[in-house]
Amino acid sequence: MTTPLRLVLFDVDGTLVDSQGAIVGAMNEAFRMVDLPAPDRPDVLSIVGLSLPKAMAVLAPLESQGKQAELVEAYKEAYHAARQLAGAGHSPLYPGAREMLEHLHAQPETLLGVVTGKSRRGMDALIEAHGLHFFLTVQVADNHPSKPHPSMVLTAMSETGVAPENTVVIGDTRFDMDMARAAGVNSVGVSWGYHSRDSLNADYHIDIFEELPGVLNRIWKVES
Numbered sequence: 001m002t003t004p005l006r007l008v009l010f011d012v013d014g015t016l017v018d019s020q021g022a023i024v025g026a027m028n029e030a031f032r033m034v035d036l037p038a039p040d041r042p043d044v045l046s047i048v049g050l051s052l053p054k055a056m057a058v059l060a061p062l063e064s065q066g067k068q069a070e071l072v073e074a075y076k077e078a079y080h081a082a083r084q085l086a087g088a089g090h091s092p093l094y095p096g097a098r099e100m101l102e103h104l105h106a107q108p109e110t111l112l113g114v115v116t117g118k119s120r121r122g123m124d125a126l127i128e129a130h131g132l133h134f135f136l137t138v139q140v141a142d143n144h145p146s147k148p149h150p151s152m153v154l155t156a157m158s159e160t161g162v163a164p165e166n167t168v169v170i171g172d173t174r175f176d177m178d179m180a181r182a183a184g185v186n187s188v189g190v191s192w193g194y195h196s197r198d199s200l201n202a203d204y205h206i207d208i209f210e211e212l213p214g215v216l217n218r219i220w221k222v223e224s
Contacts, residue, residue, distance in 0.1 A: 003109045006220060007137075007162035009153060011171035012116040013048050014193030016101075017126065019091035020045060026082060027059070030074035034067065036060065045194040049117050049175040051146035052076070076119070083125060093130055094192060096209030103213065105134045111160050113137035115152040115169065115179070136160060148178035153185060168219055170212070177202045186219050188212065 013019045024045070028038040039059045047055040052075060056068040063071075083090045104110050112134045116123055120140045127133065137159045139152035157167055169180035172193020177200050180187035189202030197205060204215045216222075 004166050005111060005160065005162050006109055006216075007111045007113060007157060007160050007167040008104055008216070009113045009115045009137075009139075009156055009167065009169045011049065011169070011173070011176045012114060012118055012123070012126065013091070014172035014195075015094075015170060015176075015190055016097050016132075017091040017093055017130075020048075020194065022079065022082060022086075022090050023048060026075055026079035029078035029082075030071050031060075033074040033078070034070045036063070036067075036071075048194045049147050049171070049173040051117055051141045054146040055117075079122070083122075090129070091126060094209070098130070098132075100209040100212055101132065101134045111136045111162065113139065113156045113160070115139045115147075115156060115171075115176075117141045117147060147173075147175040148182060150179055150183035153179060153183035157183075157185075166220065168216065171202075172200075174199055174201060188215055 010016055013023065024041050027044045031038040043059060047058050050058070052072045053068065056071045060068055060071060101112065105112055114123065114135050118140055120142045123138060123140050137156040139156050144151040153167065153169060157164065164184040167185040168188060169176055169185055170188045170190065171177065172190045173195040177187045177189060187202045188204045188206060189197065189200035191197045191205060191207045204219070206212055206215055
């Protein structure tokens with residue numbers, strides 16, 4: 001019997017790369033640029049995964065839409081400038097991330113993709129910086145509603161022709177898990193990201209990347 005195609009969709013910030021320093025730094029700079037007090041670090045990390053307009057609405061709820069739009073542009077400018085300066089060190093890969101991507105990419109029946117709140121420019125820069133040329137489908141904030149809307153996952157499945165029962169979302173936030181649930185696919189929460197494990201409400205959990213193959217085998221009922 002032919003093995004069906006399987007699709008593993010990764011969130012990026014907090015799942016594949018540790019970008020919390022970069023995100024907090026850029027957010028502080030963005031608020032400074034528009035003469036507003038910077039939000040607390042936990043508040044910034046709580047919105048990682050949302051699109052920037054939605055994130056700014058959460059972080060600056062009393063400001064006008066115009067001011068929130070200024071914050072979005074200021075954040076993009078600050079983040080881009082810091083990335084240009086730091087290169088790959090701006091958002092380092094988590095331990096085991098590259099090895100896991102290489103392992104899964106080597107399986108002919110397994111397709112890899114990204115579902116991220118990053119912009120296309122930011123995602124392309126990250127792929128180039130780390131040489132992450134593993135992804136068949138890349139869904140970014142430019143083209144979709146913010147998580148937890150299922151648009152990114154549904155589009156990735158449409159592009160690859162993979163069924164929901166053979167699709168899994170890997171992420172570190174409740175937004176990722178809710179997005180997966182809305183799309184009718186399984187979710188795997190990672191414990192090293194920006195939302196606590198208890199808050200994720202994931203179908204499965206992993207504490208290190210090395211645990212992922214075993215979890216995927218359980219999901220797809222593959223004999224290990």
